[in-house]
Amino acid sequence: MTARLQYGPTAKVFHWLIVALLLVQYSIGWLMPDIHRGDKPGTxxxxHVSVGLTVLVLIVLRFAWRLGHPVSPESSLPTWQRLSSEAVHWLLYALVLATTFTGWLFASFRGWSMSYFFLAPMPMLASDxxxxxxxxxxxxxxxxxxxxxxxxxxxxxxLMHVFVYRxxxxxxxxA
Ligand code: HEM
Ligand code: HEM
Known part of the structure; x- marks a missing residue:
């Protein structure tokens, strides 16, 4: 499959949607009350868990999209920047997946049954x-x-590319 030179609209929407959801997710994560033994999950x-599950689904879809629509690094970049940006992008995918998955496991090992935005039951391991x-x-x-x-x-x-390399x-x- 030949790699494109530019990100298409779908890749951009996935990118910025996940950025926005991660911002919400870190804010809820740090603002919500600490969990103590025997606590039941609150609002x-x-x-947090519903937004997290959404991020998990989006990152998997986005990764599948990327496999089907590869974009080559900007050709004017020096080799070290091409390689390091590819490595950082792979790491971002892996860490978003790892963060959401460990969160889901943690909620599962509490034996919680949870709902997706209070709408439908969420799949959990449910093993206390x-x-x-x-x-x-x-x-x-x-x-x-x-x-x-x-x-x-x-x-x-x-930011280096915006302000230093211009x-x-x-x-x-x-764009
Ligand atoms: C203000 C925050 C952010 C800015 C300004 C930004 C900017 C960019 C830019 C300019 C690119 C294209 C790089 C290139 O073509 O070589 C890119 C790609 C990428 N960004 Fe971000 N980003 C931000 C936040 C995030 C966050 C929070 C994530 C976490 C998941 C993320 C994940 C990625 C990935 C995985 C790619 C590679 C796209 C692909 O090939 O699938 N970005 N970002
Ligand atoms: C990328 C997505 C996620 C991010 C960025 C994130 C971030 C956070 C943060 C910042 C905290 C606060 C912990 C602290 O005090 O340091 C937290 C706690 C927690 N998260 Fe997530 N989370 C994500 C996904 C999930 C998912 C998908 C679940 C469950 C399905 C989940 C379940 C939990 C639970 C149960 C806690 C409470 C842990 C405790 O209070 O000790 N998280 N998360």
């Missing part, structure tokens, strides 16, 4: 296992921080 947690839940909680937090660091690197690189890399995802 904030229902929204406190020890596994504790281990997974640490993993969810580690993944959410690792994702944040890589997002920071990605945004810093985008090339059209940012335009690839905008």
């Amino acid at each position: 904030a947690m229902t929204f 296992d406190a020890a596994a839940g504790k281990a997974i909680d640490g993993l969810h937090q580690a993944m959410e921080w690792a994702l944040l660091v890589v997002i920071g690197i990605h945004i810093a690189a985008a 090339d059209r890399i940012m335009q690839r995802m905008l």
Whole structure:
């Protein structure tokens, strides 16, 4: 399959929709009350888990779309930037997947039954296992921080292209 030179409208909508949802997701994650033993999920947690599941579905769809519609890195970039941007993009996909999956496992090991935006029951493992839940909680937090660091690197690189290199890399995802 020949790689395109530009991102199409679908790739751009997926990109910015996921950016917006991650912003909401981190805000809910940090603002919602801490979970204690035996707690039942409240409204904030229902929204966190529902937005998280939406991100999970979108990242899988987006990844499938990317496989079917590959876009080659900008040809004017030096080799090290082409390779490092590809690596960061792969890492972003992997970490979004890992963050959502560990979150879902954590909620499952609490034995919670949850609803998707209070509309329909959500698929859960529903196996109450406190020890596994504790281990997974640490993993969810580690993944959410690792994702944040890589997002920071990605945004810093985008800003470098706008303000230092002054090339059209940012335009690839905008226009
Ligand atoms: C990329 C998507 C996600 C992000 C960025 C994210 C982020 C966060 C953040 C920032 C917290 C607060 C933890 C802390 O205090 O450090 C949190 C907690 C939590 N998240 Fe997520 N999350 C995501 C997806 C999910 C999903 C899909 C689920 C479940 C299906 C989930 C379930 C939970 C639970 C149960 C907690 C509470 C953990 C505790 O209070 O110890 N998360 N998440
Ligand atoms: C303000 C925030 C952001 C800006 C300004 C931004 C900017 C960009 C730009 C300019 C590109 C194109 C790079 C190129 O063609 O080489 C890109 C690609 C990409 N961005 Fe972002 N981004 C942001 C946030 C995020 C976040 C939060 C994620 C997390 C999932 C993300 C994931 C990706 C991925 C995976 C690609 C590669 C697209 C593909 O080939 O599928 N971005 N971004």
